[in-house]
Each structure stands twice: as C-alpha cells, then as structure tokens.
Amino acid sequence: MKPLLELAGVSAAYLGAKILFDLDLSLADGEVVALVGRNGAGKSTLIKTVMGIQVRRSGSIRYDGQDIVRLPAHAIARLGVGYVPEERRVFGDLTILENLEVGRQPPRQGAPVWTTEALFEIFPNLEELRHRPAGQTSGGEQQMLAIARTLMGNPRLVLLDEPSEGLAPVIVEQMAAAVGKLKSQGLSVLLSEQNLRFAGVVADRAYVIESGHIRFSGSMQGLIENADVRRAHLSV
Amino acid sequence: MGPHSSPRHLDKTTLGFFLVQVLTGLSSAASLFLVAAGLSLIFGVTRVVNFAHGSFYMLGAYFGLTLVALFGDWFGRGHLSFWSAILCAALVVGAIGALVEMTILRRIYRSPELFQLVATFGVILVIQDLALWGWGPEDKLGPRAPDLRGAVFILGQPLPRYDLVLIAAGPVVLGLLWLLLNRTRFGILVRAATIDREMVGALGVNQAWLFTGVFFLGSFLAGLGGALQLPKGGADLLMDFTVLAGAFVVVVVGGMGSITGAFLAAVLIGQLQAWGVLLLPQSTLVMMFLVMAVVLVVRPFGLLGRPELVGHGRQMLDDPLRPTSWRFKGLVLLLVLGLAAAPLYLGTYGLVLLIDILILALFATALHAIIGPGGLVSFGHAAFFGGGAYAAALLVKYAGTPMALNLVLAPPAAALLAIVIGWFCVRLSGVYFAMLTLAFAQIVWSVVFQWGEVTGGDDGILGLWRAPWVRGRIAYYYLVLGCCVAGILALRHGLSSPFGYALRAGRDSPLRAEAIGIDVRRQQWAAFTLSGAFAGLAGGLYAYSKGSVFPNEMAIVRSFDGIIMVFFGGVQHLSGPLAGAAALTWLKDSLLRLEMWRLLLGLAVIAIVILFPQGIAGFLKQRFGRFVGIRSELSS
Ligand SMILES: Nc1ncnc2c1ncn2[C@@H]1O[C@H](COP(=O)(O)OP(=O)(O)OP(=O)(O)O)[C@@H](O)[C@H]1O
Ligand SMILES: [Mg+2]
Numbered sequence: 001m002k003p004l005l006e007l008a009g010v011s012a013a014y015l016g017a018k019i020l021f022d023l024d025l026s027l028a029d030g031e032v033v034a035l036v037g038r039n040g041a042g043k044s045t046l047i048k049t050v051m052g053i054q055v056r057r058s059g060s061i062r063y064d065g066q067d068i069v070r071l072p073a074h075a076i077a078r079l080g081v082g083y084v085p086e087e088r089r090v091f092g093d094l095t096i097l098e099n100l101e102v103g104r105q106p107p108r109q110g111a112p113v114w115t116t117e118a119l120f121e122i123f124p125n126l127e128e129l130r131h132r133p134a135g136q137t138s139g140g141e142q143q144m145l146a147i148a149r150t151l152m153g154n155p156r157l158v159l160l161d162e163p164s165e166g167l168a169p170v171i172v173e174q175m176a177a178a179v180g181k182l183k184s185q186g187l188s189v190l191l192s193e194q195n196l197r198f199a200g201v202v203a204d205r206a207y208v209i210e211s212g213h214i215r216f217s218g219s220m221q222g223l224i225e226n227a228d229v230r231r232a233h234l235s236v
Numbered sequence: 237m238g239p240h241s242s243p244r245h246l247d248k249t250t251l252g253f254f255l256v257q258v259l260t261g262l263s264s265a266a267s268l269f270l271v272a273a274g275l276s277l278i279f280g281v282t283r284v285v286n287f288a289h290g291s292f293y294m295l296g297a298y299f300g301l302t303l304v305a306l307f308g309d310w311f312g313r314g315h316l317s318f319w320s321a322i323l324c325a326a327l328v329v330g331a332i333g334a335l336v337e338m339t340i341l342r343r344i345y346r347s348p349e350l351f352q353l354v355a356t357f358g359v360i361l362v363i364q365d366l367a368l369w370g371w372g373p374e375d376k377l378g379p380r381a382p383d384l385r386g387a388v389f390i391l392g393q394p395l396p397r398y399d400l401v402l403i404a405a406g407p408v409v410l411g412l413l414w415l416l417l418n419r420t421r422f423g424i425l426v427r428a429a430t431i432d433r434e435m436v437g438a439l440g441v442n443q444a445w446l447f448t449g450v451f452f453l454g455s456f457l458a459g460l461g462g463a464l465q466l467p468k469g470g471a472d473l474l475m476d477f478t479v480l481a482g483a484f485v486v487v488v489v490g491g492m493g494s495i496t497g498a499f500l501a502a503v504l505i506g507q508l509q510a511w512g513v514l515l516l517p518q519s520t521l522v523m524m525f526l527v528m529a530v531v532l533v534v535r536p537f538g539l540l541g542r543p544e545l546v547g548h549g550r551q552m553l554d555d556p557l558r559p560t561s562w563r564f565k566g567l568v569l570l571l572v573l574g575l576a577a578a579p580l581y582l583g584t585y586g587l588v589l590l591i592d593i594l595i596l597a598l599f600a601t602a603l604h605a606i607i608g609p610g611g612l613v614s615f616g617h618a619a620f621f622g623g624g625a626y627a628a629a630l631l632v633k634y635a636g637t638p639m640a641l642n643l644v645l646a647p648p649a650a651a652l653l654a655i656v657i658g659w660f661c662v663r664l665s666g667v668y669f670a671m672l673t674l675a676f677a678q679i680v681w682s683v684v685f686q687w688g689e690v691t692g693g694d695d696g697i698l699g700l701w702r703a704p705w706v707r708g709r710i711a712y713y714y715l716v717l718g719c720c721v722a723g724i725l726a727l728r729h730g731l732s733s734p735f736g737y738a739l740r741a742g743r744d745s746p747l748r749a750e751a752i753g754i755d756v757r758r759q760q761w762a763a764f765t766l767s768g769a770f771a772g773l774a775g776g777l778y779a780y781s782k783g784s785v786f787p788n789e790m791a792i793v794r795s796f797d798g799i800i801m802v803f804f805g806g807v808q809h810l811s812g813p814l815a816g817a818a819a820l821t822w823l824k825d826s827l828l829r830l831e832m833w834r835l836l837l838g839l840a841v842i843a844i845v846i847l848f849p850q851g852i853a854g855f856l857k858q859r860f861g862r863f864v865g866i867r868s869e870l871s872s
Contacts, residue, residue: 053438077440089435091428101421102428103439153440 002065004029004157004188005050010059010069012049019045020212022059027157027190032183034203034220035192036234042212043192044086047159050190051083052076063157080108082155086162086192088146092135096126099134099145103152111156112185119148122178140171147178158182160191164198176201196234200224208233252391257510259390263399263468265499265506266406267293270461271479272486272498273413274454280430280493281450284341284352285667287615287674288359290480292329292455295363296462297378297471298371299325304379304466318382326460333455334448341451342444343846350613353670354803355845357796360476361838367473369832375473378466398467405464409457410499416453417495426450430493477792481678484671485524489531491541492668500539524679528660536663575717579710587713593814593821594720595778600801600813601724602770607802609731610763611743612662613670616677617771617798619657622790623650624772625779626684629697639703643719643776650772651765653680658764662757674792681790696786700779716777723770724813730766739763771798800841 003026012020019042027033035043049057052073061069068076077083091099100116107113120127123144129137134145143163150158163179164172172195179202182189193199199206199220206223208216210233216223223229275289303321311317336359344352384401387394417423425446429436437443462475469475482505490501508523531539578590603617627649628642637645657676661669684691691697706712730736741749742756749756779785788794797820805816823840827833 051438053434072437073434074437074440074442077438083438085435085438089432091431091435093431094424094428098424098427101424102436102441104421105440149439 003027003062004031004064005190006060006062007050008060008062010049010057010061012045012055012057014045014055018212019055020049023209023212023214025207025214025217027188029156030183030186030188031205032179032189032191032203034199034206035190035209036194036196036199036206036223037192037209038234039194041209043209044161045212046209047083047161047190047192050076050159051081053083077153077155078105080111080154080156082150082153082158084146084150084158084160084163086165088139088142090134090137090142090145090149093133095133096130096137096145099149100152103149105153108154108156111154112187113154114151116152119151122181123148123174140167140174143167143171143175144178151182155187157188157190160189162192162194164193164195172198196224196230249392252393255390256393256395257514258507259395259399259403261507261510262406262503263402263506264509265502266402267461267465267469267479268482268486268505269406269499269502270409270457270464271483272490272502273409273495274457274461275483276487276490276493276495276498277426277457278450278454279487279667281426281433282337282341282345282447283667284345284356285671286341286451286454287353287356287480288336288363289454289458289483290476290478291360291363291367292333292458293462293479294367294471294473294476295332296325296329296459297466297469297475298367298376298462299328299459300463300466301371301376301378301471303328308379313382315382318379322460322463322466325463326456329459329462330452330456333458334452336455337448337451340842340846342447345447347845349667349670350607350799350803351845353613353615353667354799355842357799358838358841358845361834361841364473364476365832365835365838371471373473376471378468378470381467384467396468402464402468406499406502409460410495413495422449477678478682480792481675484675485528487538488664488668488672488675489528489538491535491538493542494538494540497538497540532660532663572721575721576714579713584709587709589821589825591709591713591716591781592778593817594716595774595781596797596801596821597814597817598720598723598777599771599774599798600805600817601727602767602774603798604802604805604813605727605731605770606760606764606767607799609736609739609743610760610767611740612665612760612764613667613799614661614673614764614767615670615792615795615799616657616673616675617767618790618792618794619673619677619680620650620654620768620771621775621778621794621798622684622785622787623653623680623768624775625785625789626691626697626775627772628776628779629700629785630691632700633697639701639706639780643773643780646776646779647769647772650775651769653772654765654768655761658761658768662760662764674795677790677795678792681787681792684790685787691787694787696784698784700783700785702780702783712781716781719773719777723773727766727770735759735762803841804844 005025005027007023007025010020010023011018023046025046035046037043045055049055050061052068052071057069059069060067063076063079063081066079068079091102094102097116100119125141126144126148129141134142137145147158147160147163160179163175167175176198179189179191183202189202191199191203203220205218206216206220207214208223208229215233216226216229271289271293274292275286278284278286278289300322303325304318307317307321307324340355340359341352344355381398381401384397386397388397388400389395417427425436425441429441429443429446433443436446461479462471486498486501486505489504490497490499504527505524508527512523535541575590575594579587582590599617599621603614606612606614624646627646631637631642631645657673660676661672664672685693687693688695702712706715731739738749738754738759741752742754742759746756775789778789801813801816801820803816804819805812805814823837824833827836830836
C-alpha cells in the first residue's frame, strides 16, 4: 500500500543549529504513528519539518504522492495536513467559536467533514465555553480547542505534538478517546509523545527518536516489550 | 457677549460655546482616527509601520478633489455624486495601497526593521513627486459638500454644518470596523493574525492575501480620512507629514494595534487641539507633549495597547567589535591625509561638496551610534541637526555672540533637546521608538516653522557670518575636517568603551543586561543624548557653511537623509557613514538636476531594499561569506 506520508533522507535546521539528520519515516493511510523520545530529542522539530514552519529542511517529504518539501505551510495545510502545536497556540483574544472559524476549510475528498456540532460531541467541554475568549480557558480546554480548530480544516493527516503534555489524568484519558475517535473516522495521525502509556493506547506503530536520529521503529507493542530500547533511548 | 446679555443668557452662551468647542474637537479627530486606525491594523497583522500612510491620506484628498469634480460633471452636483466620489477616492487609494504591498512590502517582511522603514519612506518620496506632477504645487481648496454649506447654531453658537458629518464619521467607522473585525471571516482572520500569524498560516490561510487585504483596508481608511476632510481642509503637498506625525502620536497614545484605543486617543488629541488653539495657540504642541508624557508614564504601551505587540524588531546585522588593526589605522590615516590635501586637487565646487559630505558623515555617525550599537532606529534626528543649527543662528540673531562660542554651544543645545525627547522615546523600542522620534521631530519642526516672530519661520535666519580666520572656504574646510574627524573618532571611541559595550548588551538582551546591573533605559537615554549632541555639532557647522538656517534642516526629509546614509553605508563600520554620506551627496547632486529627483531617489531606495533584503552588507556576506568561513548549515 502506498504510504500517505513518506520522509526520506530528511534533515532540518533552525537558524544556525542542525537538529534532524537524514531521517526516514512513513505512515500509511488510516494509521496512528507515535514519535517517542526524550526532551529535546527532536520530536517537535520533526513535526514542524513536515508542516514547513520555522525550520529549514532538505530531503524528500511526500504527502499523498506529492513532494511538499518546497511548499509553504499554508499550502501544506490546504492539502489536508492538520497541525496541532505543542504549545497549542490558541488565539487568546478570540472566542472558542472564532478560533474554530480560523481553522475552517472547505470539505476535502477522502477526509471526514467536521462541523462545530460534531466537534462539540467529541469535546463537550468546549460547547458551553463557545463564547469565551480562548485565553480564559484551562490548559486542557485549550488543548481540546487546538485539536478541534485543526479538525475544522477537514484534514486527512493530523500532526499532533504532545497532546497529553501537562494535562490531568482525566483529561489525558479524554484525549486518548478523542484520538481513538479520529482513527475510527479514518484519519491518520502522527503524534509525538513522551507518555508511553498514552502512546500505547492510541498508536499502531512507533518511532523512537534521539538526538535527531531514528533509533528504533516498529509496532507499538514491540516497543513496549523491548526493554533495551526503552532503557537506552527513553527516560524511564 | 453683548451688553444686553442677562446672566441667564450668558450661561446659555457659555454652555453653547463649550459645546461647540467640544464638537469642533470631535470633528478634527475624525481624520486622525481614520489614519491611525489604518496604520494600527496594518501594523497588527504585518508588523510593518507604514510610514507612507500619510501619503495615502494625501492621495485620498487629491483623488477626492479630482473625482468630485469629475462626478460633478458627469452626474450633476447632488449628494449621490459627491459622496460616491469620496468613497471612490478611498477605494482608489486602497487599491494603490494593495499594489504597494504586493510589489514592495511583500518582499521585505523578513528584512530588518530599518529596511522596511526605509522602503516605506521611499514610497513617500515617490508619491510626493507624483502628487506634485499630477496636481501641481498650489494648495487646493476643497469642494463644498452639497447642502452642507454654512453653519448650524448650537445654543446660539455657530458650528460649520460639515463638522457634523465629520463628528459622525468617527463613531460610524469605528462601529463598521468593529462589525468587520468581529462578524466576518476576514475580520476574524485579521484578529487571529495579529496574535499569531504563523499559526494562521499553518491552519491553511494564505497570508499573502490576508496581508494584501489588510493593506487595502488600511490604505482605504487613510484615503477616506483624506477625502472626508476635503471640504474643511482642502489638499496640499505637506499634509502627508502633518497627518503622519499626528497619527503616530494617536497610535502611541492609544496603543498600537487597538482600534478603540486609536479612537479614544484621536478624540483626546482633537479636544486638545480645539481647546489649545483657543486658550493659547502656541500651547497646542506643548499640551500634546504633556499628554503623551502622562500617558507614557502611566501606561507605556498606550491607553489600550499591549506590551507583546511591541517586541524588538529584527535587529540589524552588527559585527562584534574587533580591536582595530594597524592596517586599518593606517588606512584611516591615509584617508585623513587625502582629505587634508583635498584643497590642492579639488576646485571650489568640489570643496563645497566635500564640506557637505563631511558634515553629513558626522551627522550619520551620530545617528549610527543610536541605530547600530543602540539598536534604536531614530527617525527624528533632524531635530538635533536642526537644533544645533538653530541654536547657533538664534545666538547670532539675539545675542550677537561670536562664531566659536556658538559652535561650542550648538552641541549642548541639541543635547538638551535630545534629553527631553529621549526621555519619552527610550521608554519604547522598535517601531514605537521610530514613530515617536518622528512625531517629536515633526513637532519641533512645526514650532520652528510656525513661531515666525522668533525663528523667522519659513524665511529662516540669515547672516551667520563666519569669523575672519575661517572666512575663506579653504580655512573653513579645515575647521570642518578637524571637527568632523575629531567628532567621528570621539564617537567611535565612546562606543568601544565600557559604555558602548553596555549599550550593545542592552540591545541584544535587555533582560540579561538588567540582571547584571545595567540600567538599559538610562544607557540608551545617554546614548541618545550623546548622539543628539554630535548631530547638533554637525548642524552648527552646516549653518555656518551656508550662512543661513531654514526649517528644512529640521524636516523629516533631513532625518531621512541620515537614515539613508546609515543604510547605504551599513551599520558595521566607522567608514560606513562616510561612504553613505558620499553616496547620498553624490546621488542627490546628480539627481537634483533632474525634474523628479524625489521620485528617482525613492525608486532607487526601494530597489536597493528589494534587491538586497538583508542589506548590502548582509548581501556581501552571503555572497562572499564562504571566503571568510561562513557556510550554510545545511550544506555541511
Ligand atoms: N526555535 C528553535 N531554535 C533553535 N533550536 C531549537 C528551536 N526549537 C527547538 N530547538 C532545539 O532543537 C532540539 C530539539 O527540540 P524539539 O523541540 O524538537 O524537542 P522535543 O523532542 O519536541 O522535546 P520536548 O519533549 O521537550 O518537546 C533541542 O535541542 C532544542 O533546544
Ligand atoms: Mg516537543
């Protein structure tokens, strides 16, 4: 089967500092793939590299058969790649509904179509807050909003950077359920995680990344069972 | 009040008088608000302060003039014809703004702040010449709006009928803008982009079109402001700078990026103008100072502004200081010797040019001190150049003091001015600083221009005779050479002393500098003052070189000369300002013979900014960097 996203020999650098080295990665349609690694390993950088923001990148990044390495971020988003940043970056002054409006894009072939109502079903907390400025909501609510805002673009692939970071256990579970729902809708997800438990619940496959290199790739189950890799490249 | 007025009548007239005064203030706030709101919107999304915004306002007035006449011929002189002409004028200006964005600004969003300011300034020059060419040099009277001639009487006091339109225009536009920003997708995107434009892009919005749209809207508002005030103020070629300074004050007081803040501030300034003119004509400007002082002390980011919008701009490339090598010192010596020998090989005309170049080089070096190591782009240094020149001239005129003393006193006089202006300005950084310095310089210029009894106004001050020992051109040349070389070396020395290091530290990381005990603001204030003093010396020398002083020495264009010289020469090097001064003098000298030299200079400047978006120095580095060991990180 042809992969939806395929990276080959990808390197990336911020102004002055090279962070990723010659990475290969692929993700099939409908798959949930986790990127795991310690702090500073390069997970977020890899996600930004796919999205084409902040980094200078080289190598080949193919999405749905098309090389996107020279495209600007907005064009990549227009192809159906959704990005949920680690820092969430909700628009603090805008209400929840307005935040969702910013993310809205026309329906796209081969991707589920989202409406605010459908999103409020997945994230019920947002519904009652819909007229509140996003800056005045909790961290968990902002995380939900960040995901919902991206879904408004009807993506086929969602890049989800550390969705569980800094959240209470209850919310983390809610997040896991939400990712499960996206998968059941046929969406593909590339998510970065430090929380192996979370990744274990939602992901099919995993890549372990350290110092900008891929150190392991295989099924999620395989990673959880491989104590050597976990000890060598992951914190716990 | 007539002799018959009873106490009750008197109350009524007093009340009416107050009301009319307030209303006059409100009506004069309208244009200011429109221009400031456009400026604020554009800045919020693109992070570019469009210095050409005043020019769009001026174009609005001129196009309004033409279109009102044209529509009048075509459709008669009714309401519909008049108001659609005003609206169309604003639309035309909006389209021009969008065009400027697409052709020029779009290419330089990632360039350092100084470059963006220079580019928009280039646009100002181009528009000035085009307006002169299109509508001629005379001031134009505005057309009257149909059925809005004459006055209405409010409690017996007359108020021009058209003022009612202007009074309504402010709140109406504010309301419409609110609807646009809160109730339309475009508006929501604009607000989102003001907060985090990269994220807006990552959500699939093509920023290029958003930016163009915002530029259209902002320019439309400026054009509308210009066209709307036609029946009251007409159109002239000075209105671009006049309104620009006012709009900057409004934006600074109201808070960058806040439309409501702009409205409040415009109303405030409008009231000040209305009452100031009445109480004491010369006090308007002083009161403007005071209001700004109070607001900036209480709320440094304006009434409704927020600090995060003001961040430091992309800084200029500035190489770390290296101890000067012997080879370099040798070159400098050679240069000075060559200059000292100039009277041997240059004719009179060449010597005159060289005097200009030296004086301008000193001016540019002074400005460079605050732009380069200080990291603050001052767009108002003409105030100090002209301040020094006027200090010398006023001393001659009123005290009859000798030249030597006047030249000695010019720097401290300019420094005094810099102390006052700097006190306000160093509270801000980035584009705010640039705007505020420009506004202050424009205020100083208008004081000089308007206060004819003391300064001679437009006629300037003549009769600055040089002392007998430098009456000859060659002798004066040596005086200038001595002063300029000494001044440049002194500045250079000051900037490579601990003072200079502290200044750079404050520029590069203000928080860390504060943490190790550097009072960044005080440091910048001192540097600003020092820079003002040397600019004042240059001004004094200039005055004696010409034998006269005119308000032009203080005009925004003179500030721009300084910026351009620093820009041409790069900010790295001692030799930069000198090369910049030579380049500018040469360029002006060759262009001035031509009809539309401003247009050509503007286009040249824009072309340079676009061709070398990282600056000429940055370009050379990029191009030839590999020879000095800089490689792109990815190619390794
Ligand atoms: N904007 C930036 N400019 C320069 N270097 C950066 C930037 N962002 C991150 N880095 C560096 O890149 C490396 C990888 O960072 P990255 O954010 O990708 O790590 P991460 O795996 O996402 O870590 P975390 O789990 O803490 O989020 C780190 O060394 C970091 O310091
Ligand atoms: Mg990260």
